[in-house]
Amino acid sequence: MTAIGGISVSILAGLTVLILTFLVIRYRTLLGKAEHALGDFSKRQMQAYEMAKHCQKDLRSCVRFMPAKVLIAGRHDRKFIQPSEALINWIETWSGKPETPDTLTSYLFSSDKYPGFFPVLKRRLKDGSIASGVFHDTLKVPFENSACQTEHSVNIRIDVLEGVVCVWFDSTADKQNQQSRERSDASVIRSILNETDLPTALESSSALLRCQLGNGVACSVSLLDGSAKTLKLVWSKGLDSTIRGSVARLPLVFGDSPSATALLTETSVRKAYNSPGVRREVRIMPESIVSWHSYPILSNDGDALGTVDFYLSDGVSAQLSDDAVGNFLFVVAVLLERKVAMSTIFRQARLDQAVKEVGQRLMVATDGASSSTLNECLIFLTTATPLSDGKIGIVYDFGSDEAETVGRLFEHSGDPETDQSAPRLSAVKAICADVIALQDGGMALETVLVESGSSTAAQLISELPICADSASATFFVCPLLLGRGQMGAIIFALPGDQIPDAAYGNIMDMVSPSIASYLSRENLLRELEKRANHDQLTGLLNRGCIEERLSSEIKRSNRYENELSVILFDIDHFKQINDQFGHDVGDEVLKQVARRAEASIRAVDLIGRWGGEEFLVILVETDLASAKHVAENIRRLIESDVYETNKPVTISAGVACYLGGDSSGSLVKRADIALYKAKDQGRNQVVTTT
Numbered sequence: 001m002t003a004i005g006g007i008s009v010s011i012l013a014g015l016t017v018l019i020l021t022f023l024v025i026r027y028r029t030l031l032g033k034a035e036h037a038l039g040d041f042s043k044r045q046m047q048a049y050e051m052a053k054h055c056q057k058d059l060r061s062c063v064r065f066m067p068a069k070v071l072i073a074g075r076h077d078r079k080f081i082q083p084s085e086a087l088i089n090w091i092e093t094w095s096g097k098p099e100t101p102d103t104l105t106s107y108l109f110s111s112d113k114y115p116g117f118f119p120v121l122k123r124r125l126k127d128g129s130i131a132s133g134v135f136h137d138t139l140k141v142p143f144e145n146s147a148c149q150t151e152h153s154v155n156i157r158i159d160v161l162e163g164v165v166c167v168w169f170d171s172t173a174d175k176q177n178q179q180s181r182e183r184s185d186a187s188v189i190r191s192i193l194n195e196t197d198l199p200t201a202l203e204s205s206s207a208l209l210r211c212q213l214g215n216g217v218a219c220s221v222s223l224l225d226g227s228a229k230t231l232k233l234v235w236s237k238g239l240d241s242t243i244r245g246s247v248a249r250l251p252l253v254f255g256d257s258p259s260a261t262a263l264l265t266e267t268s269v270r271k272a273y274n275s276p277g278v279r280r281e282v283r284i285m286p287e288s289i290v291s292w293h294s295y296p297i298l299s300n301d302g303d304a305l306g307t308v309d310f311y312l313s314d315g316v317s318a319q320l321s322d323d324a325v326g327n328f329l330f331v332v333a334v335l336l337e338r339k340v341a342m343s344t345i346f347r348q349a350r351l352d353q354a355v356k357e358v359g360q361r362l363m364v365a366t367d368g369a370s371s372s373t374l375n376e377c378l379i380f381l382t383t384a385t386p387l388s389d390g391k392i393g394i395v396y397d398f399g400s401d402e403a404e405t406v407g408r409l410f411e412h413s414g415d416p417e418t419d420q421s422a423p424r425l426s427a428v429k430a431i432c433a434d435v436i437a438l439q440d441g442g443m444a445l446e447t448v449l450v451e452s453g454s455s456t457a458a459q460l461i462s463e464l465p466i467c468a469d470s471a472s473a474t475f476f477v478c479p480l481l482l483g484r485g486q487m488g489a490i491i492f493a494l495p496g497d498q499i500p501d502a503a504y505g506n507i508m509d510m511v512s513p514s515i516a517s518y519l520s521r522e523n524l525l526r527e528l529e530k531r532a533n534h535d536q537l538t539g540l541l542n543r544g545c546i547e548e549r550l551s552s553e554i555k556r557s558n559r560y561e562n563e564l565s566v567i568l569f570d571i572d573h574f575k576q577i578n579d580q581f582g583h584d585v586g587d588e589v590l591k592q593v594a595r596r597a598e599a600s601i602r603a604v605d606l607i608g609r610w611g612g613e614e615f616l617v618i619l620v621e622t623d624l625a626s627a628k629h630v631a632e633n634i635r636r637l638i639e640s641d642v643y644e645t646n647k648p649v650t651i652s653a654g655v656a657c658y659l660g661g662d663s664s665g666s667l668v669k670r671a672d673i674a675l676y677k678a679k680d681q682g683r684n685q686v687v688t689t690t
């Protein structure tokens, strides 16, 4: 029993192992199949996704604007069919309206594609149950360049002609249809407003018109070009190139009367079109245009930005609804306002950058670069403003009564006889005083516009040579201020009655501090240079400088074999003047003698203070005899002058001329010996030496 029991247990255990093994194998097989099926499924899902993407693209290129008029598809193979003449005739009879291939909109239609696209029609085509009659269907239309899709409820009339299915859409929208359109318009507008490229955005916006541009309807957008006073065509659709060309730049008649623009556009287009040699490949021919609608594009503030023009040709059944046009105009206005705002921002940014650059150059300008730096400022001013046709000038250094002018406004003459700077300066000073008075009066106004015809303008015209040929001019006067001091002024002038935009005043306000600091730096440099090379009491060249100049003149004489002479003169008994009248009077006598001597030599000659009451004159290209003559002149002039001492002042002079091999020291030494001789012979005389 026990043995039998043991055998039974072993058999039972074996069976259990077998069953378990079978179950595991079975489970693995099922798992493998499931995995395979899952992989297959995701592969097919990917294919379907790719297909859907492809279909969507295909559909977008086929379906553009709603409502469509006619859909033509093969009854059996459901392929797109080109409308033949017979078919068009048939459609005309059927719809009661004249048709051309252009006026029919044909859509490729395939029942396998486009889920949700005419589902009822698709079903009927598929099962062959299609028959003439009217039924309700839906149409999902994606918008080009947009992720939006709209669903339209349409009534479809079907007729069957020898294997061709023609569908006539009922374009009268029901209430639901209208609501869904409004919703889709809003989303289209939102997506268009994200578009930065104006033509692309306008292209998408034209979907809002709900008519097929090019099929008897054309549209153009023209922008107002403020300065040129013209309308510039920026976008058009459905227009022939001939018309586009003539609309491209129209003189402006825009304003309160947009119809005037339309009239002008129409006249000019027709004229251009009828000129000989124009090819007439048009979708909208000028002679076929029966109605012309011109709408002003208005900004938020009510400013006119341009026009939107619609051209409808003969026999077009498409109606432009006020809503559709209104939406389109709204989008166009927003796009244009944004464009204007963007260009203002960019312009401002460019200006800021330029001002910064000019400012930086001014900071690091070295001596050699200084005049080019100022030129950069002037070029910047003339190019950053539309005043480049006018002229710019700068008058500065009001403090020292020296009008120095830069730029193209004033021709500063170095000749004192013909120098007209004094009256100009007083005129500009008078105007700047007005400007400062305005500022003190609490007005943040730095730049004044002197309007053409005002008495100030008349004064400026008479004082400044700029407008000698102009009866009237408008001036922009921008004072150059440093702290509260006036350095001078920048003046722009525009001949005639042109009134520049206030923005240009802002540009000048921005640049003028840079120019003012540049000019003050120039003044400072000049002052430093003066101090380094000039004697403080007399203003003549100092000893170091006149010695340097003498060395270079000797080199020049050596090279070119020019004559060169020097005069060394000394005031007679100057100690007595000091002793008798005091040092102050002695100083005044020194200054007066220096002025007299300086006035009696040529501009090319040089004079410097050699020592206490000793002066050296360098006479270039002058022989000994002529030099003696000059020395006599100086002596006579000084002797004949009247001094605070009420006594005549005399000088003694020694004259020497350059001999080959002379150094500055040896030349002056010979002049000094001659001077000593003059003193020795009784003073108040000139002695020469070779």
Ligand SMILES: Nc1nc2c(ncn2[C@@H]2O[C@H](COP(=O)(O)OP(=O)(O)OP(=O)(O)O)[C@@H](O)[C@H]2O)c(=O)[nH]1
Pocket (backbone or CB within 6 Å): 537, 570, 571, 572, 573, 574, 575, 576, 578, 582, 583, 584, 585, 586, 587, 590, 611, 612, 613, 679, 683
């Ligand atoms: N007031 C004034 N006096 C000066 C200046 N520089 C030098 N002197 C004076 O000029 C005088 C020169 O005197 P001297 O060298 O004796 O010569 P002098 O009196 O002119 O006599 P002669 O040259 O021989 O005719 C000195 O008394 C100096 O102090 C100056 O800048 N101002």
